[in-house]
Amino acid sequence: MFESFANTAEMSRGEWLDVRRSGIGGSDAAVILGFNKWKSPFQLYLEKTGDYKEESDNEFIYWGNVLEDVVAKEFQERTGKKVRKKNQMLRHKEHQFMTANLDRVVVGEKAFLECKTTSAYKTDDWEGDEIPAAYLCQVQHYMAVTGFEKAYIAVLIGGNKFVWKEIERDEELIEIMIEREKYFWKNHVLAKVPPEIDGSDAAVQFLSQRYKDDDGTTITLDDDSEKLLEAIESLKDEIGTLEEQKKKYENEVKLKLEHSAEAITRNFQVKYKTIIANRIDSKRLKIEMPDVYKEFAKESKSRRFSYKKVN
Numbered sequence: 001m002f003e004s005f006a007n008t009a010e011m012s013r014g015e016w017l018d019v020r021r022s023g024i025g026g027s028d029a030a031v032i033l034g035f036n037k038w039k040s041p042f043q044l045y046l047e048k049t050g051d052y053k054e055e056s057d058n059e060f061i062y063w064g065n066v067l068e069d070v071v072a073k074e075f076q077e078r079t080g081k082k083v084r085k086k087n088q089m090l091r092h093k094e095h096q097f098m099t100a101n102l103d104r105v106v107v108g109e110k111a112f113l114e115c116k117t118t119s120a121y122k123t124d125d126w127e128g129d130e131i132p133a134a135y136l137c138q139v140q141h142y143m144a145v146t147g148f149e150k151a152y153i154a155v156l157i158g159g160n161k162f163v164w165k166e167i168e169r170d171e172e173l174i175e176i177m178i179e180r181e182k183y184f185w186k187n188h189v190l191a192k193v194p195p196e197i198d199g200s201d202a203a204v205q206f207l208s209q210r211y212k213d214d215d216g217t218t219i220t221l222d223d224d225s226e227k228l229l230e231a232i233e234s235l236k237d238e239i240g241t242l243e244e245q246k247k248k249y250e251n252e253v254k255l256k257l258e259h260s261a262e263a264i265t266r267n268f269q270v271k272y273k274t275i276i277a278n279r280i281d282s283k284r285l286k287i288e289m290p291d292v293y294k295e296f297a298k299e300s301k302s303r304r305f306s307y308k309k310v311n
Contacts, residue, residue: 002090002091002092002093002100002145002146002147003090003091003093004088004089004090004091005088005089005090005091005099006019006088006089007087007088007089008087008088008089008101009087013061016101017053019089020089020099020101021047021048021050022099023091023096023097023098023099023185024048024097024098024099024141024181024184024185025099025100025101025141026100026101026137026138026139026141026142027134027138028044028141028181029137029138029140029141029177029181030133030134030135030137030138031043031044032044032177032180032181032184033137033176033177033180035133035134035137036134039200040195040198040200040202040203041184041188041195041196042194042195042196042197042198042200042202042203043198043200043202043203044184045184045188045189045194045195046194046202046203046206047202048189049189049192051206051209051210052202052205052206063117064116064117067115067117067156068103068115070156071115071116071117071154071155071156071162072103072104072113072115072154074154074156074162075113075115075152075154075164078162078164079152079164081106081107081109081152082106082107082108083104083105083106083107083113084104084105084107085103085104086102086104086105086112089101090102090145090146091145092144092145095178095181095182097181097182097185098141098144098145098178098181099145100141100142100145100146102114102142102146103115106152109150110146110147110148110149110150111148111149111150111151111152112142112146112148112151112152113151113152113153113154114135114138114139114142114151114152114153114154115154115155116135116153116154116155116156117155117156117157118155118156118157118158119157119158120157120158120159120161122157123157123158123161126155126157126163129165131153131165131167135153136167137173137177139151139153139167140167140169140170140173140174140177141174141177141181143169143174144174144177144178148169149168149169150166150167150168150169151166151167151169152164152165152166152167153165153167208302208303211303212301212303213301213303214303229307232307233309253270254272257270257272260272261273261274
């Protein structure tokens, strides 16, 4: 059902991301099916075509990798099952755009283990039989690639609560997933046709890099653009109202804190601390020490989007 095509044992995070661009991985499946609230299909398209690079390292990724061994070891202790690393990137033999990078395989079973860590605020997502939809997509994608009949997922919640669950293969979901992934890979990535653009940081970065400079011309936009600008205008009014309401609520909470630096409720931690920051008065520096200002000034270039109603 699957074949190995890359050894991940000695790969850096950056190298692993480069290899991962060659296909659709488990976490990508949730994006394509619409179950990832942190990443859009447009951003995923940019990543796969090389127009946007994922962050190769951060604290969340670092600690997730460090604690993977802890989670795997605890799973063994609690279940009596043995697991081992599989330091290889796998590919579906028929649908070669589908790839998998398993955390562990379970010895003696056609099964694997996916290790997760999450915050205490996500406890409810794991109650009873619950499994976050994004992780369920990831695991079913891996079962599609490997042909395995089941999987296990283990999670360390808030650093002090451990949960593990068994997940059976879902053929109906896998069929849907394969078709959706195939469409995305063939009609977007390979065809170099992006999905609908969105408001993600990746989209902003893509446009700023693709169209760095203006050419000084003026063009006439179509009626669809007129509707978009009307929608922006409407949203601007709504955002202003919501921002004012948000500030009102914040001020009500601040009033209750008075001089306190922190506060807690049943579900929230509030901080209202004094922060001292030293900033350069650039206007004064430019006037009183123009040579120094000129020496250390750094030119930046960007395009500013603005609009106004003329009729």
